[in-house]
Amino acid sequence: MMGVAAILAVGAVACAVTDPSAGVDPELTCDGATKLVTMAQLHTEVIAPRCTSCHPNNGAPGNYGTPATTHAALVGRTSAHAGAAGTMKIVDGTNLANSTLWLKVLGGDSANRRGPHGETTSQPMPPLGLPRLDRDKVQRIKDWICSGANP
Secondary structure, three states, X not given: OOOHHHHHHHHHHHHHHHOOOOOOOHHHOOOOOOOOOEHHHHHHHHXXXXXXXXXXXXXXXXXXXXXXHHHHHHEOOEOOOOOXXXXXXXXXXXXXXXXXXXXXHOOHHHXXXXXXXXXXXXXXXXXXXXXXXXXXXXXXXXXXXHOOOEX
């Protein structure tokens, strides 16, 4: 028969192990404060002014010329950084941790931002030497992914 102290100790361990908030990185977690952002909005506010100089219409890497081509180039596509698991996406619906774009916005490999299976993410976006995105633009990208990476 187990004593009360042992039962409480086992209960405390079970709570600590199953507590979903323990060790969760808020930058990789979609929360209840997510605002609906469409690709059209994201393209106007972030991508056209900040990304198309390196990702032009009909150019590589990616085609960010219009909202439709940008969405097609990003969402659900296997990332060049997919690694052995092959599951990493450029943008993965509502999964920030499995979205190479998001990990690159957070700093890529230089900020130790790797995929869920340790996949490399390479350089940050925007690349080093270019101005970083301001907090509002970063939040818009996060909201877009967390609200379903809608067209």
